[in-house]
Structure formats: structure tokens, C-alpha cells
Amino acid sequence: xxxxxxxxxxxxxxxxxxxxxxxxxxxxxxxxxxxxxxxxxxxxxxxxxxxxxxxxxxxxxxxxxxxxxxxxxxxxxxxxxxxxxxxxxxxxxxxxxxxxxxxxxxxxxxxxxxxxxxxxxxxxxxxxxxxxxxxxxxxxxxxxxxxxxxxxxxxxxxxxx
Numbered sequence: 001x002x003x004x005x006x007x008x009x010x011x012x013x014x015x016x017x018x019x020x021x022x023x024x025x026x027x028x029x030x031x032x033x034x035x036x037x038x039x040x041x042x043x044x045x046x047x048x049x050x051x052x053x054x055x056x057x058x059x060x061x062x063x064x065x066x067x068x069x070x071x072x073x074x075x076x077x078x079x080x081x082x083x084x085x086x087x088x089x090x091x092x093x094x095x096x097x098x099x100x101x102x103x104x105x106x107x108x109x110x111x112x113x114x115x116x117x118x119x120x121x122x123x124x125x126x127x128x129x130x131x132x133x134x135x136x137x138x139x140x141x142x143x144x145x146x147x148x149x150x151x152x153x154x155x156x157x158x159x160x161x
Contacts, residue, residue, distance in 0.1 A: 005079070007039035007135035009128030012071045013052035013061065015042035017102055019078035019119045020064035025095060026112040027103035031085050032132055038082045038114070039135045041128045044074035056101050075123035076135060081116040 010018060010026070017023035018040050051057055052068035061068045086092055088109045105111070126135060 002139075003137040004134045005037050005039050005137055006034055006082075006132050007041050007076065007126070007128070008132060009041040009043050009130070011043050011045055011048045012073060013049070013057040013068070014102065015040055015077055016052075016064075016066055016071050017057065017060055018080065018114060018117060020060065020066070021117045021119075022060040022064070023099065023102045024114050024117070025099055025103055026114060027088075027105060028110050028112055029108070030131075031087070031110045034132055035082055035084070038080050038132075039076050040078045040080060040117075041076050041126055041135070042072050042074065042123070043128050046073065049073075056098060060098075072123040074125060074128065076120060076126050077123050078117050078119045080114045080118065082112060083115045084113040086111045086113070 008026070009015075014023060014026075018026065049071065052061060052071055058068050061071070088105055088107050088111065092111055103111075124138060124141070
């Protein structure tokens with residue numbers, strides 16, 4: 001049996017913002033029971049790609065060394081740890097202005113709290129799906145599904161290879 005990991009497909013430029021750690025709360029109109037390891041997939045859809053050229057996306061992407069005009073599409077960009085999901089209207093932790101600018105915090109939606117974002121050095125081609133889906137991890141790729149706080153410091157430095 002091939003190793004699998006839950007994955008979530010996001011449109012660009014939001015997918016890259018999660019991958020670089022600039023976006024730590026993903027807002028969704030739905031919730032799931034899953035907590036734990038999660039792969040972040042950039043949709044092949046280009047409808048919102050033009051937003052990468054405006055603020056706040058442009059500055060965030062450039063600071064991370066990404067070209068807003070050439071973001072990866074149809075690829076797994078990162079892994080992270082889905083630690084909690086809270087409904088809007090609940091007592092959310094205080095969020096930065098940057099975080100608030102990158103999500104839709106309307107009542108009736110859910111805040112998905114992401115931690116331990118680890119950007120892949122070489123994004124991996126994959127076909128995305130709606131909802132949470134199972135991504136088959138390519139043979140030979142080692143991805144930690146344990147929060148970095150539980151690992152020795154040397155195991156969590158830098159992006160994944």
C-alpha cells in the first residue's frame with residue numbers, strides 16, 4: 001500500500017502564501033474532523049492568479065523569493081499540520097492584519113489553523129480535488145507527519161527536499 005496524506009487544494013496566490021508561512025489560517029465554508037498532517041496543493045485554476053501582482057500578495061511572495069508572475073499550478077507546494085478548526089463567531093485568537101487580509105472571516109465560515117508549514121523545494125505535480133483528498137506520497141519522498149515541536153531541532157531546519 002502506498003503512503004498517503006490528506007491534502008487540500010487552494011487557488012493561487014493563497015496556496016503559496018500558506019506554503020511560505022505568510023498565511024496560517026485558511027478560511028473555508030465547511031469543516032472536517034481531520035486534525036494532523038496536511039499537504040497543500042495549488043490548483044491548476046488561474047482565475048485568481050492575477051491577484052498575486054497586487055498587495056498584500058506581491059510583497060509577501062517576493063520576500064519569500066517567489067515570482068508573482070510565475071507561481072506553481074497543479075502541484076503540492078508544502079506540508080503543514082492542521083491543528084484546529086473553529087467556527088467564525090467563536091472566540092478566535094487575535095489575528096494579525098496580514099492574516100485578516102488573506103482570508104474571508106464572514107460568519108458561517110470556519111478558520112482552519114495551520115502550523116508547521118514546510119515548503120517543498122521542488123513542488124510535486126498532482127491532480128487536485130475538492131474537499132480533503134488523499135494524496136499518494138511519491139516513493140522515496142520522506143515527509144514528517146509529526147509536529148516539529150516533537151522532533152529534534154536538526155530535523156526541522158529549512159524546507160523539505
